[in-house]
Amino acid sequence: MPAANIRGYVVESLLARGYDEPFTLYGLIADSVATDPGRSHVTFTIHPKARFADGKAITPADVIFSFDLLRDHGRPLFGIYYGKVTKVQAIDDRTVRFDLAASDDRELPLILGLMPILPKHATDAATFEDTSFSPLTGSGPYRVSAVRPGESVTFTRDPHYWGRDLPINRGLWNFDTVKFDYYRDGNTYFEAFKKGLYDLRVETDPGRWQTAYDFPALRDGSVVKEAFPYGLPKGMQGLVFNTRRAIFADVRVREAILQLFDFEWINHNYFFDLYQRTASYFDGCDLSAHGVAANARERELLAPFPGVVRDDIMAGVWTPPVTDGSGRDRKALRRAFDLFAQAGYGLQGTQLVHRASGRPFGFEILTTTRDQERLGLAFARSLRRAGINTQVRNVDATQFERRRITFDFDMMDYRWEQSLSPGNEQLFYWGSEAADQPGSRNYMGVKSKAIDAMIAAMLRATERPDFVAATRA
Structure with missing residues (x-):
């Protein structure tokens, strides 16, 4: 399934984005971060309460394991990003340091802060690249509770989520269940929306926007059609x-x-x-x-x-x-x-x-x-x-x-x-x-x-x- 659905809900990173700012990160798994003016290194200190869904504490060993695994077996962009790191080491039982002296890359500390953190004890590096229907163990607010291949994936909120009271999570993760449905083509996807089978839709087809939004749920106000500007580049x-x-x-x-x-x-x-x-x-x-x-x-x-x-x-x-x-x-x-x-x-x-x-x-x-x-x-x-x-x-x-x-x-x-x-x-x-x-x-x-x-x-x-x-x- 798309990584965008797993990230945030199930698997977390050391830092998290503030989406009302271009690229500002706040503490999540890491409760502090330090670097020098030249950004030749970055050090993350793990939050003392940070836990995976199985209750195991997150350690520098998990951070280093995730770094090595994604660099060597993850998507190609991880190899490009993480290949610039000259050395990674655990400083103590909560602190991990990345040396970036040769990178000449001021963004790299932020990129490392967004690295997905996976549990060393529950992730098999030998089969990481294989397709599987076994859910990943993460540290996020949700767990994967149901997988129906080719149809849907369901997340259920973890009542024991360690980070519920963090400032970055204020106002988020409010639904007990989140379900992602998958459709083979755009017409079937739209017809499902008209019948109320899912709740939120982003329309990308101008023709459909102009001609197809005339159905009972829209006329009676159950569906609201809205266009609004946004400040990002248009792509x-x-x-x-x-x-x-x-x-x-x-x-x-x-x-x-x-x-x-x-x-x-x-x-x-x-x-x-x-x-x-x-x-x-x-x-x-x-x-x-x-x-x-x-x-x-x-x-x-x-x-x-x-x-x-x-x-x-x-x-x-x-x-x-x-x-x-x-x-x-x-x-x-x-x-x-x-x-x-x-x-x-x-x-x-x-x-x-x-x-x-x-x-x-x-x-x-x-x-x-x-x-x-x-x-x-x-x-x-x-x-x-x-x-x-x-x-x-x-x-x-x-x-x-x-x-x-x-x-x-x-x-x-x-x-x-x-x-x-x-x-x-x-x-x-x-x-x-x-x-x-x-x-x-x-x-x-x-x-x-x-x-x-x-x-x-x-x-x-x-x-x-x-x-x-x-x-x-």
């Missing part, structure tokens, strides 16, 4: 080029394909004109470089990498291409053909081919939901106007996940969420090392010394202007 959803594929290696080819994506037609016909075009991974906040000319600090950071960022982006004037919304924009098609020609492609009859080799140009769009498939088919129609043979392959969630984590796709739909405090996770998204690490989110396969250097500058920044400049750069 980025799009079709990902896998540049590990030779067909997408040339940036001119990728830009030509971008010209053929008719956002205006899709937004009007599928999404009721409710979407805005994404132009940055940090749209909607001061970390976005879109529409902002590079300042002196950003230019200084990028100076060792001349030409790596286009002039129109540096000048703050670049925008995504705009079509006439007809679905048959000839100007966009002409721009695409010009770029394809520069990259060595041309039409042979009605088919786009590589002129030197005669190889037809074509690729596959991988999808797993009906909404993704509908978007892929619309894009494929536009691509065929340019002589590009595009196949849309819709697969089940298990196959999609397997192909995604092994980068076995040409193009796929994905969404990156961002926060107001980007940090180490950016290495997992765009870092050169992550490009070759199965399970990372560097799906496009980018390898860039400039990107690696900007992430490093972000992680060592001590002042907000330097942090913003590195993120924009």
Whole structure:
């Protein structure tokens, strides 16, 4: 099941987030934390009352065990994060210290504070990576009380939870039972909501938002439909080029394909004109470089990498291409053909081919939901106007996940969420090392010394202007 459901409810970390702040942590399993101005080390002291659900006290041995286990057998991002630690040791029966001298990473103490803590005595390292229906033992306010594979997971509140009176837990964990239901597709999921089978829904489909919320429970007030703004970056959803594929290696080819994506037609016909075009991974906040000319600090950071960022982006004037919304924009098609020609492609009859080799140009769009498939088919129609043979392959969630984590796709739909405090996770998204690490989110396969250097500058920044400049750069 998703880690997001286990974290917090069942398994806790040394520190916990305050969600009304960008990245501020408060004591949970640890009741104190200490570091030096250079953040070359961090020391956590475990709360004297901290206990796992089986009553065993949490010790430094459990913290060190969890660190080693997640670094060596956890998700790839744990290996990236925890690999920066030079040494970890128990100072006494409540205190554990991490040495970070070589990391040059000011965020790392916070990342370690969010490490899930698992019981050494109740966790088998040899089978940790195996799929299992046996619940984890944690220290959180809930225990896993029922598992129905493929259907639901139920948590029951632990009446003996050790941390009930901690300040960070005030007002939380009020329900005796929390049940997570799982559905195979979006339509079934929505129909279950209409029948009252679950209580809270976040709607992500503009079409459904506009047309489907007209049912008895909403009309009689039992269901409340509400839209509200939020202050986080808007994230980025799009079709990902896998540049590990030779067909997408040339940036001119990728830009030509971008010209053929008719956002205006899709937004009007599928999404009721409710979407805005994404132009940055940090749209909607001061970390976005879109529409902002590079300042002196950003230019200084990028100076060792001349030409790596286009002039129109540096000048703050670049925008995504705009079509006439007809679905048959000839100007966009002409721009695409010009770029394809520069990259060595041309039409042979009605088919786009590589002129030197005669190889037809074509690729596959991988999808797993009906909404993704509908978007892929619309894009494929536009691509065929340019002589590009595009196949849309819709697969089940298990196959999609397997192909995604092994980068076995040409193009796929994905969404990156961002926060107001980007940090180490950016290495997992765009870092050169992550490009070759199965399970990372560097799906496009980018390898860039400039990107690696900007992430490093972000992680060592001590002042907000330097942090913003590195993120924009």
